Amino acid sequence: MALEKTRRKVKLGRYMLALRKAVDPPLRPEDIAPHVRIAATTITRMEGGLTQPGFTLLQALLGIYGVTEEQRTEAIRLWENAKQGSTSVEHAADLPNKYRAFRHDEADAALERTLEMTAIPGLLQTPRYAAAVGEASRRLHRTEGWERRAADERHSRQRLLDGEAPLHLHALIDEALIRRITGGREVMIEQLEHLLKVGRQRNVTIQVIPFSAGAYGNMSGPVTILSFPDGADPDLAYLEYAAGGETVENVRDVQAFVDTFEDASRHAALSATSSTRLIRAALDELRNDERAADLA
Structure with missing residues (x-):
């Protein structure tokens, strides 16, 4: 199987490389390899983000590097995120490790592009709209207290849109979501008012894909497509x-989704101005x- 570099493995590899180089005197991969009975190339591939070490090897390397408890905790967190691989499963508001890994990625992102045809994007939902969506899918929630955790x-997530360096959001929303009266008229009126308000932020672009498309x-x-400030990511x-x-x-798979989003933005969705008019009319x-x- 071909080696594949992923963002999460790269982040882990860079961190492990920094820990190795911080050792005094500095250690080379060939200095470490005999102590853990691996090839020196295994370490260089790991540091380059091509492979991920097993947990036992990770712990052995951390021991050799003489890391602090804080550094060990961070290395393990990066390792767990990288371990999720190409597939993650989340169950409603339970917030398991795999979904938290996605949230870490979102928090690091500079741009989020989302194409929605099932519900108003979470970053744009009002509390009562979100509660109505959650109630409709209540049978999928498997733990007590999911309402509070989902709200928190x-x-x-929504705080990412504020601050000195806010996340830029470009949302494509199907017209059906504007027309469907989720939670009742009062809740939907509040939600549409919120879309108009948030849509005025310079870091938020909302386009509606009309039925006629x-x-x-x-x-x-x-x-949801995430782009990061570091061009290497x-x-x-x-x-x-x-x-x-x-x-x-x-x-290549991600690029296909990017191309699909851009095509929908240019050829199917209304302009941001026309979208605002449609939302206001609704x-x-x-x-x-x-x-x-x-x-x-």
Whole structure:
């Protein structure tokens, strides 16, 4: 099987390389290899992000490098993230290790592109809209207290859009999500008002894909693409489905999702300005329906 460099393995490799070079006097891979009974190339491949060491080898190297407990903890965290490989599964709001690995990637990202046809993207959801979506999928939640954890997790994610160096978000949203009255008219009015408000932020672009666009892009489920400030870090894609998800790191596969997103953005979606008009029109309709219901 061909060796494949991934972002998570690269981050682990760079960290382990820095730990090795910090040893005084400095150690070369060929100095270490006899002590752990491996080839020196195994260490160089690991440090280059091509391979990931087993946990026993990782612990042995950390022992040789004489690391602090803080350094050991960070190395193990990077190792666990890299261990997730190309596939991750998350169960609703349980926040397992694999989903946390994706969240670490998102926190490091400079740009997030998301294509949604099932629900308003999590970064743009109001609490009551999110609760309605969560309630609809309650049978997929397997632990007690998932509502609180989901709310905390979403709030934490949404803070990425604020601050001095905020995450840039480009969201493509199917018109069906604007029209579907999720949680009732009052909840949906609040959600559409929130979209209009957040859409005015300079780091947020919202485009609606209208019904008239017909079929477009990857209609089998949502996709989120992350890009990072370090040009050496390749993009990654996260695919969501019922009660789970999959992280894709293969460069060619990710590029296919990027191309699909860009095609949908240019040829299927309305401009940001026209999208704002559509959202405002849908909001006005809901408000009129609400007033009519109050008068009835």
